[in-house]
Amino acid sequence: MITEQTSQIAFNKQVASRVFLMGLKSPEMRAAAVPGQFVMIRVRQAMDPLLRRPFSICRADGDLILVLYRVVGRGTEILSEMRQGDSLDVMGPLGRGFGHPPDGRRAILTAGGMGIAPLLFLGDSVGFLGCNLLAGFASSDQVIGPDRVGLLNVEMSVATDDGTLGRQGTVADLMEEHLSHMDPEPGMVFACGPIPMLKAIAAIAMRRDIPCQVSLETTMACGLGACQGCAVKASGRRDRSYWHVCREGPVFDARDLDWGAL
Amino acid sequence: MANLPDLKIRVGPLNLKNPVLTASGTFGYGAEFAPLMDLNRLGGIVVKGISLRPREGNQPPRIVETPCGMLNAIGLANVGLEAFLEEKLPRLRKLRTAVIVNIYGNSVEEYGEVAAGLRGADGISAIEVNISCPNVKQGGMAFGTDPDMSARVTARVVKAADRPVIVKLSPNVTDIRRIAMAVEDAGADALTLINTLTGMAVDIERRVPRLANVSGGLSGPAIRPVALYMVRQAVKAVRIPVIGVGGIMDYRDALEFLIAGARAVQVGTANFVHPRTGLHIIDGLTDFCRAYDIPAIEHIIGTLKEK
Numbered sequence: 001m002i003t004e005q006t007s008q009i010a011f012n013k014q015v016a017s018r019v020f021l022m023g024l025k026s027p028e029m030r031a032a033a034v035p036g037q038f039v040m041i042r043v044r045q046a047m048d049p050l051l052r053r054p055f056s057i058c059r060a061d062g063d064l065i066l067v068l069y070r071v072v073g074r075g076t077e078i079l080s081e082m083r084q085g086d087s088l089d090v091m092g093p094l095g096r097g098f099g100h101p102p103d104g105r106r107a108i109l110t111a112g113g114m115g116i117a118p119l120l121f122l123g124d125s126v127g128f129l130g131c132n133l134l135a136g137f138a139s140s141d142q143v144i145g146p147d148r149v150g151l152l153n154v155e156m157s158v159a160t161d162d163g164t165l166g167r168q169g170t171v172a173d174l175m176e177e178h179l180s181h182m183d184p185e186p187g188m189v190f191a192c193g194p195i196p197m198l199k200a201i202a203a204i205a206m207r208r209d210i211p212c213q214v215s216l217e218t219t220m221a222c223g224l225g226a227c228q229g230c231a232v233k234a235s236g237r238r239d240r241s242y243w244h245v246c247r248e249g250p251v252f253d254a255r256d257l258d259w260g261a262l
Numbered sequence: 263m264a265n266l267p268d269l270k271i272r273v274g275p276l277n278l279k280n281p282v283l284t285a286s287g288t289f290g291y292g293a294e295f296a297p298l299m300d301l302n303r304l305g306g307i308v309v310k311g312i313s314l315r316p317r318e319g320n321q322p323p324r325i326v327e328t329p330c331g332m333l334n335a336i337g338l339a340n341v342g343l344e345a346f347l348e349e350k351l352p353r354l355r356k357l358r359t360a361v362i363v364n365i366y367g368n369s370v371e372e373y374g375e376v377a378a379g380l381r382g383a384d385g386i387s388a389i390e391v392n393i394s395c396p397n398v399k400q401g402g403m404a405f406g407t408d409p410d411m412s413a414r415v416t417a418r419v420v421k422a423a424d425r426p427v428i429v430k431l432s433p434n435v436t437d438i439r440r441i442a443m444a445v446e447d448a449g450a451d452a453l454t455l456i457n458t459l460t461g462m463a464v465d466i467e468r469r470v471p472r473l474a475n476v477s478g479g480l481s482g483p484a485i486r487p488v489a490l491y492m493v494r495q496a497v498k499a500v501r502i503p504v505i506g507v508g509g510i511m512d513y514r515d516a517l518e519f520l521i522a523g524a525r526a527v528q529v530g531t532a533n534f535v536h537p538r539t540g541l542h543i544i545d546g547l548t549d550f551c552r553a554y555d556i557p558a559i560e561h562i563i564g565t566l567k568e569k
């Protein structure tokens with residue numbers, strides 16, 4: 001069930017360079033949310049910026065939903081200045097979340113940068129013990145681990161583009177490495193991050209016939225499937241030309257997307 | 263409790279429970295908003311524009327935010343007439359609110375065919391004709407920018423339809439009064455204005471248009487003064503009722519249009535900002551009438567004092 005309400009900010013703290021973690025009080029959304037779903041937040045009661053901003057739910061804790069966000073523009077800048085006790089208009093949980101890995105099979109969770117957010121929620125709910133969590137970041141000061149959202153003792157393999165932490169390279173390199181000594185093969189690959197990273201991960205998974213689910217980002221206006229502003233091209237496999245990321249996604253089977261058009 | 267003010271309003275042949283409708287393309291087929299609100303409280307719902315055949319819409323990116331507004335180039339994506347009747351209308355029909363079907367075509371004939379296709383269908387209060395679409399047969403210029411073409415589309419739809427016809431005007435014209443009068447003469451029962459204003463935005467880093475379609479339609483509070491002025495001009499130029507739309511965010515904005523002479527208003531982009539905007543406006547109008555001892559919303563309409 002989708003809720004639209006004014007939610008109180010339980011906390012809003014910086015957890016990495018330009019990255020913040022916000023706890024929003026909403027027993028309703030917390031109860032309904034599944035990993036991969038997102039919320040639309042109105043950053044302030046003004047005509048500008050006009051539209052709500054979409055953010056993945058990165059954790060459900062007590063009666064809070066948590067969002068992990070990077071300051072990239074005006075909306076997120078305004079959000080970062082909000083304080084505990086302030087209120088925001090929040091709508092969610094929205095969209096279709098991640099599926100489940102087949103019983104007893106390991107899952108690989110791959111994140112690029114802020115793409116870590118929904119995967120933390122996924123790992124937390126299916127159990128990190130059954131997952132390999134792999135994440136790629138630009139540099140060591142950008143790294144966001146599970147501990148930053150209060151998930152302790154969770155293992156994460158890291159790659160950085162500049163080699164300042166973990167393996168030098170991309171999360172796709174990390175995944176190849178893990179796959180080379182995983183037996184049996186993982187039951188499912190989950191991915192969230194920038195398009196080039198998703199392309200690389202999906203290509204590896206599809207080549208090996210491992211089911212792969214990716215979470216996409218697009219510009220959005222309504223978040224409810226009404227405006228059709230969030231379209232992405234579908235692959236020929238399904239009898240339709242576009243998906244709406246807010247409603248049929250943000251999580252898709254990698255085979256249902258036209259990767260050439262993304 | 264004191265008497266509730268009467269919000270009922272007549273828009274030509276249409277009887278609405280209140281003057282607040284949702285605008286085409288911003289409220290889907292209603293069902294999308296059903297989990298968040300009681301749709302029956304609305305004065306009416308105008309559904310996404312329907313064409314004869316399904317349309318996929320434009321390549322993404324399709325939307326971009328602009329100061330106090332947004333540009334969209336959705337490309338009139340819709341399920342098509344047949345799927346609308348079979349899949350969408352049955353749910354809409356159950357609502358206790360006016361359902362208005364927005365239609366468009368690529369030729370005068372196609373407009374007529376869509377209107378004819380809706381004949382006899384239960385649960386449709388009126389047809390709203392979007393004439394802002396390109397005329398494919400004649401070089402892609404919008405029907406709505408030419409008085410003769412606007413009149414021809416109107417006449418064709420009026421002839422084919424078996425219920426009230428509202429024509430929705432494009433603001434991308436030099437003199438809105440000429441189009442309004444031509445459409446009135448062609449037999450329209452009412453007018454809606456305005457549709458979006460054509461605009462564009464540029465990504466300065468990549469030096470490309472922000473919309474794949476290059477241009478798009480501007481909507482939201484940024485266009486409200488333009489919409490209000492065009493509504494006022496139309497109200498003075500025609501005798502048929504006018505429905506006002508463009509940047510309405512709250513009941514005060516709605517009142518500006520009603521005072522300027524619109525008999526009803528539509529809420530568009532504001533639905534994205536807050537899905538219950540329509541209901542908030544209805545509550546706001548109720549409270550306003552009470553505070554000023556106005557027994558019926560009818561008493562406000564067209565009361566603008568102009569020297």
Ligand SMILES: Cc1cc2nc3c(=O)[nH]c(=O)nc-3n(C[C@H](O)[C@H](O)[C@H](O)COP(=O)(O)OP(=O)(O)OC[C@H]3O[C@@H](n4cnc5c(N)ncnc54)[C@H](O)[C@@H]3O)c2cc1C
Pocket residue numbers: 038049053054055056057067068069070071072073074075076077114117118216217218219220250
């Ligand atoms: C389903 C979904 C889930 C998301 N989850 C998260 C999340 O968990 N954490 C997080 O930090 N961000 C997330 N995003 C992206 C987030 O919505 C944008 O970063 C945010 O809207 C930017 O708002 P702004 O006003 O700060 O930036 P704007 O001023 O609107 O834009 C500034 C710059 O930010 C970039 N930008 C804007 N929108 C996006 C976008 N949708 N994706 C990528 N870059 C964008 C553009 O390059 C732009 O130039 C998600 C997006 C979607 C669609």
Ligand SMILES: Cc1cc2nc3c(=O)[nH]c(=O)nc-3n(C[C@H](O)[C@H](O)[C@H](O)COP(=O)(O)O)c2cc1C
Pocket residue numbers: 227229285286287288310311334336338364391392430456457458480481482483485507508509510528529530531532
């Ligand atoms: C995403 C989007 C889609 C729209 N689709 C249609 C449409 O299919 N038919 C139509 O007549 N108007 C369409 N419109 C125009 C609106 O109905 C309305 O006239 C316009 O947005 C101005 O009102 P607003 O500022 O309140 O949004 C659309 C507007 C938006 C933002």
Ligand code: FES
Pocket residue numbers: 219220221222223224225226227228229230231244245246247
């Ligand atoms: S954001 Fe409106 S349909 Fe997806």
